[in-house]
Amino acid sequence: MDSKKQTPVKYYVGIDVGSASVRAALVDGFGTVVAHADQPIQIWEPQPDHYEQSSADIWAACCSVTKKVVCGVDASQIRGVGFDATCSLVVVDKQFQPLAVNCEGQNYRNVIMWMDHRAASQVERINATQHRVLSYVGGVMSVEMQPPKLLWLKENLQESCWEKAGYFFDLPDFLSWKATGVTARSLCTVVCKWTYASDGGWDDSFWKMIGLEDLVKDKYEKIGNHVLSPGESVGKGLTPEAAKDLGLPEGIAVAASLIDAHAGGLGVIGADVKGHNLPCENLPITARVAMICGTSSCHMGVSETPIFVPGVWGPYFSAMVPGLWLNEGGQSATGKLIDHMVRSHVAFLELQSKAAASAHSIYTYLNSHLDLIKKSLPVGFLTVDLHVWPDFHGNRSPLTDLTLKGMVVGLTLSRGLDELALIYLATIQAIALGTRHILETMQAAGHHINTLFLCGGLSKNPLFVQMHADITGGHGENGENWESRAA
Numbered sequence: 001m002d003s004k005k006q007t008p009v010k011y012y013v014g015i016d017v018g019s020a021s022v023r024a025a026l027v028d029g030f031g032t033v034v035a036h037a038d039q040p041i042q043i044w045e046p047q048p049d050h051y052e053q054s055s056a057d058i059w060a061a062c063c064s065v066t067k068k069v070v071c072g073v074d075a076s077q078i079r080g081v082g083f084d085a086t087c088s089l090v091v092v093d094k095q096f097q098p099l100a101v102n103c104e105g106q107n108y109r110n111v112i113m114w115m116d117h118r119a120a121s122q123v124e125r126i127n128a129t130q131h132r133v134l135s136y137v138g139g140v141m142s143v144e145m146q147p148p149k150l151l152w153l154k155e156n157l158q159e160s161c162w163e164k165a166g167y168f169f170d171l172p173d174f175l176s177w178k179a180t181g182v183t184a185r186s187l188c189t190v191v192c193k194w195t196y197a198s199d200g201g202w203d204d205s206f207w208k209m210i211g212l213e214d215l216v217k218d219k220y221e222k223i224g225n226h227v228l229s230p231g232e233s234v235g236k237g238l239t240p241e242a243a244k245d246l247g248l249p250e251g252i253a254v255a256a257s258l259i260d261a262h263a264g265g266l267g268v269i270g271a272d273v274k275g276h277n278l279p280c281e282n283l284p285i286t287a288r289v290a291m292i293c294g295t296s297s298c299h300m301g302v303s304e305t306p307i308f309v310p311g312v313w314g315p316y317f318s319a320m321v322p323g324l325w326l327n328e329g330g331q332s333a334t335g336k337l338i339d340h341m342v343r344s345h346v347a348f349l350e351l352q353s354k355a356a357a358s359a360h361s362i363y364t365y366l367n368s369h370l371d372l373i374k375k376s377l378p379v380g381f382l383t384v385d386l387h388v389w390p391d392f393h394g395n396r397s398p399l400t401d402l403t404l405k406g407m408v409v410g411l412t413l414s415r416g417l418d419e420l421a422l423i424y425l426a427t428i429q430a431i432a433l434g435t436r437h438i439l440e441t442m443q444a445a446g447h448h449i450n451t452l453f454l455c456g457g458l459s460k461n462p463l464f465v466q467m468h469a470d471i472t473g474g475h476g477e478n479g480e481n482w483e484s485r486a487a
Contacts (some may be wrong), residue, residue: 002057002112002306003164008077008081009028009029009077010028010029010077010078010080010201011026011028011029011070011073011077011078011079012026012027012028012029012078012079012080012081013025013026013027013069013070013078013080013081013082013246013248014023014081014082014084015062015065015066015082015084015175016079016083016084016085016260016263017041017058017062017084017085017134017171017175017260017331018082018086018215018260018294018295019043019086019113019115019294019295019296019336020041020043020295021038021039021040021041021061022038022039022058022061022062022064022065023036023037023038023063023065023220024036024037024038024062024066024068025069025377026069026070026073026211026248031277031289034069034073035067035068035069035070035073036069036072036144036475037064037065038065039061039064039065039071040055040061041053041054041057041058041061042054043113044223045111045141046102046104047261048154049075049116049117049118050102050116050118051112051113051115051116052101052109052111052112052116053088053109053111053113054098054108054109054110054111055090055092055098055110055111055171055174056098056108056483057108057109057147058171058175059175059178059245062083062175062246063245063246063247064313065330066081066246066247066248067247067420070247070248071247074251075248075249076197078248078249078252079252079253079255080252080254080255081179081246081248081252081253081254082231082254082255082387083172083175083176083179083254083255083256083258083480084172084173084257084258084259084260084262084263085170085172085174085175085257085259085260086113086114086171087109087114087144087145087146087170087171087172087189087192087193087259087260088111088112088113088114088170088171089101089112089146089150089169089170089171090110090111090168090171090174090256091110091111091112091151091153091161091167091168091169091373092110092166092167092169092171092174093164093166093296093385094164094165094166094361095166096166096167096177098110099161099164099165100160100161101153101157101161102157103156103157105160107150111171112149114296114475115144115295115296115333115336115364115393116144116149117144117150117393118149118152119143119145119149119152120143120150120279120403121149121154122143122147122149122151122152122155122401122426123141123142123143123145123147123208123402123413124212125151126141126148126327127140127141127153128211129206129209129210130204130350131203131209131210131479132206133195133197133203134316135308136197136315136316137193137195137234137313137314138159138309138310138311138312138313138315138397138398138400138467139308139310139311139400140311140400140485142313142396142400142402142404143394144332144396145193145194145195146168146170146194146223147194147195147206147210147212148195148209148214150168150212150220150223150287151210151212153165153212154211154212154214156162158358160401165222165431166222167183167221167222167223168222168223169185170185170186170189170190170193170194170259171188171261172186172188172189172258172260173185173186173224173257174359175257176234176254176255176256176257177243179234179238179239179242179246179254180217180234180236180237180238180242180254181235181242182226182234182235182427183224183226184224184226184227184228184235184400185223185224185227185228186227186228186229186230186255186256186257186258186322186345187227187228187229187230187256187257187318187319188230188256188257188258188319188320189257189259190223190224190227191316191317191318191319192313192314192316192326192328193226193257193259194223196224196227198316198317198318198319199317200282201361202216202220204216207290207361212279213445222480223233228254228256229256229318229322230255230257230258230262230319230320231255231256231427232255232256232422233254233255233256234254234255234256235254236251236253237250237251237252237253237254238252238254240248242358245255246462253461259319259401261298261300261328261330262300262319262326264290264292264298264455264456265290265292265298265320266291267299267455268453268454268455269285269288269289269290269300269302269321269453270285270321270414271453273451278451279450279451280450280451283450284300286301286302286303286304286447286448287448287449287450287451288301288449288450288451288452288453289301289436289439289442289447289449289451289453290455291336291453291454291455291456291459291468292454292455292456293334293366293454293455293456293457293459293464294334294456295333295334295335295336296330296331296332296333296334296335296396297328297330297331297334297431297435297456297458298329298347299329299330299397299435299438299439300320300327300328300443301326301327301329301330301442301447301449302317302320302321302324302325302326302327303324303327303446303447304324304325305325307327307442307445307446307447308445309323309327309329309398309442309446309447310415310441310443310445311326311329311397311398311399311400311441312327312328312329312397312398312438312441312442312445313327313329313330313397314326314328314449315327316328324347327383327442327447328396329396329397329438329439329441329442330394330397330438331390331395331397331431331434331435331438332393332394332395332396333390333392333393334390334458335457336393336426337392337393337406337430337431338427338458340364340392340423341362341388341423341424341427342423343419343423344364345419345423346415346418347415347416347419348390348420349364349392349438350416350417351365351366351417351420354417357413363424363461366420366421366424366463367461367462367463369417369418369421370382370421370422370424370425370463373418377465379425380429380467380470382422382425383410383422383425383429384424386408386409386410386412386422386423386426387408387409387410387426387430388406388408388409388410388423388426388427388429388430389406389407389408389409389430390406390427390430390431391404391406392405392406397438397441398437398438408423408426410426418438418447419432425463425467428454428463428464428467429467429471430469431467432464432467432468432471432472433462433471435452435471435472436472439452439472448484452468454468
């Protein structure tokens with residue numbers, strides 16, 4: 001009999017806040033997911049292009065899913081917790097109480113979501129300055145970043161919000177503050193969404209030029225003057241109050257957070273690919289792009305030296321992989337667009353009924369239906385006369401035009417399930433063509449990509465993965481091949 005004492009298993013908790021739900025995972029020291037749970041969170045759309053959430057609702061969901069995954073586990077063996085979240089803007093007053101980001105004065109709705117496009121005129125004026133910081137966001141700032149949203153708040157809600165605000169957080173940083181009581185920001189969030197420079201910090205001239213000199217006067221206390229590298233330990237760990245909320249031990253380590261897409265990118269871009277016969281097996285990770293595809297999609301590529309790609313965010317130093325520069329392409333609506341196209345079709349109720357009767361999801365049912373109607377042709381050929389332009393929520397990369405609209409060409413008088421399935425397929429193909437456009441733009445600027453890794457909710461859809469493999473599987477502008485794999 002082995003007399004050696006068995007070493008207790010150490011556990012870690014990861015909390016992931018997406019656009020529509022919060023997920024938690026309990027992971028052991030070997031990287032095995034032991035338990036996971038998820039819970040939906042609320043989204044308000046009070047008017048077109050305005051999307052809001054509640055930081056209290058999000059925190060409550062974080063607490064609920066965390067308690068579920070640690071149930072039955074020896075709490076003394078839980079060593080740390082980390083957060084990632086969407087790059088939404090959280091506003092609180094000087095006492096850290098929620099502050100309304102809306103004209104209705106609803107304080108619990110204190111989060112402007114990443115996909116909110118209310119600050120269109122503000123970002124247009126910011127881009128007209130041609131300030132030097134814009135060269136690090138692909139030459140054109142996106143309406144989805146934080147400076148235009150801050151300017152909108154100052155211009156539209158000056159008395160009720162701007163003057164009362166104590167702190168403006170990126171959602172990942174709000175969560176680490178909630179857990180530790182420390183207002184430090186993550187290098188990931190402030191570099192990627194706020195114009196902070198890894199080597200030089202904030203640029204006073206930019207904030208003064210765009211009319212937000214108030215932030216400079218208080219030495220950036222409201223938006224962050226203490227910045228930590230992602231994964232660095234925050235403060236003294238979990239506070240007693242947060243520990244009680246989350247069902248975790250007081251004082252365990254809390255890691256400086258990441259934006260959700262960047263957490264996904266970090267997770268797959270460094271994957272061990274030995275033995276999988278991939279073209280990137282003996283190449284550095286700079287040969288890979290991670291595509292994180294959910295409500296929207298992000299395309300993450302890293303390089304040893306800064307590469308300036310027109311219409312693609314970055315280069316950002318150490319924002320995802322320490323010591324490497326990050327470029328981030330993206331599509332503002334992918335999962336949301338597929339859902340919109342399917343659910344707004346007249347045959348959706350028939351689809352819903354038949355999918356339920358077969359005990360499948362609507363997308364599994366649609367994939368099977370396409371296999372039935374394709375006959376001897378590859379499924380991609382079914383849409384030879386049907387085309388979608390996918391920029392229903394503007395174009396993030398590489399055209400950087402938030403005014404672009406979506407389009408469907410090739411419609412007939414058909415109203416049935418066959419037509420719905422074809423529109424669904426054409427939408428996925430359009431998204432894949434958008435990905436190819438981003439990859440080719442990155443290649444032309446100097447990236448050397450040969451493998452595309454997919455993760456996130458859409459990567460679980462085999463048709464979505466297959467169309468990306470088919471459509472991006474050709475030659476880039478510099479003659480290199482790439483291959484798509486789901487992670």
